[in-house]
Amino acid sequence: MLKILSNLLCAVVCLCVVQMPAMAAADTRMQVDVLAEEHNVEVNWLHANVREAAALALPELWSRMVPQYAISKIPKRVKAVLFMQKASPTKDGVRITFHQQRVINYLKKHELPLIAEQPALNVVIQLYNKHGRPMGGTANDLLDYAANEAAAKGYRIDAQGASLVLLWRWLNEKQVSLSVRGNSKLSEYTETRRLTAADPLRQLKPWMNEVLLKARDAYIEPTAAEAEGEDLDVAQDQLNPSNGLAMQPLTKPEVELRLTIQKEASIADQVLFEQDLRRDPRILELSLRRVNRDGQQYYLQLNGSDDQWLKQWFARRGMTLTATIEGWVVQ
Structure with missing residues (x-):
């Protein structure tokens, strides 16, 4: 009898151990x-x-x-x-x-905006010199620097976190272009700055810090007043007959369109472009329909009825988007 009770007790203890939830990462x-x-x-x-x-x-x-x-x-x-x-x-x-x-x-x-949870970022750094060759050593040094500064800056470097890709490309001796993308809460953008011929690592560190702090600040929680105001705006839009949204569901209809890229591009650039566009949550489907010497033609399905954001998306990448009878044309 004692042996049976002992076995039952061990089974209960083991079950309790198995069912214990995993501890969250310390902040x-x-x-x-x-x-x-x-x-x-x-x-x-x-x-x-x-x-x-x-x-x-x-x-x-x-x-x-x-x-x-x-x-x-x-x-x-x-x-x-x-x-x-x-x-x-x-x-x-x-x-x-x-x-x-x-x-x-x-x-x-005190109604102050705050970053309640420590953002976890999977930071990827890529650098290419003016000849298009990767600068792996400098990229690794920047990544090590970001990891060492993470705790003091208020974020966490984590391979399982939201991706944040920083791609620097030297355009010439002094001009350097930065492309920021990924699925973190930071909006994608590009910018170009002038650097001196001195050590690039020393000049890129503060630039990288700016980007990482922007990415961290994108995770703020709205104050109670801001959240209440957003809820009120949504409610008013739904109830106001004059705006055409009365009694309408919050889900937006899907939009299908044709996208023609009239620009020569290497296979690598084409793949990067498609990956960037597919990563955007506003894109439901992207499929390549035709390729010729003048460019590529895509079938695009949007998540929602708004397609105006596409102009800004392409403008940040140095291209213009124009609406035609046959669809959108990118040059």
Whole structure:
């Protein structure tokens, strides 16, 4: 009898272990290292003055949790110790760990935009020199730099995260084009800047930081007032007969169109173009219908009735989109 009970107990314990949910990844933003050297104080002073150490750590926490444009809106007189969960002495100073929910509650109470969850980004970096050859060493150095800066900047590098592809291409000795794409919440865009002939790594680091912070800030949660305003706008659109949307469902009809690309392109460029377009959630289907010396013709099915965004999409890639009787033409 005792043996049977023992076996049953073991089975229950094993079942409980199997059914335990996996722990979520720890939010590293909550841990801020206050280094004595950076604040011109002694290590022992930080160990003995935890409240002051927490006050020194709080601005760093805000910079990770609040988008850049809203930092100045945070109340100045805040007791950092109210958010502190624990303080751990280190050889170089103190590690302050903040209580995440208290921080979030405070920011929401003051109607401040915040990045409630630490964004996980799968960052891919590609560089090509003016001859079209890949610059693998510099790309790897930039990726290592991004990984080292991730915790301090408020995001997390994760192969399972949303993809963020940064492609730099040297157009000539000084002009460098950047293309940003992927399925993160950051909208795709391109830009061109002038760089000097000096070390490209040193010049690309701050440029990359700008992009990564933009990607991080794209994950902000709307304040209660903003969310309420969005809901009100949707409700008014549905109930207002004058706008033609009264009693209409929120789903939009699909649109089919023909897209002709009147531009010569290599097979590699054609593949990249198709991948970029297919990655956009507004595209339901893209199929190549015809290829000739003048370009390619595609069948395109959109998710919704709005097709005007296509002009901006192609404009960011240096092309123009024109509507004709036979469909859209890209040049």
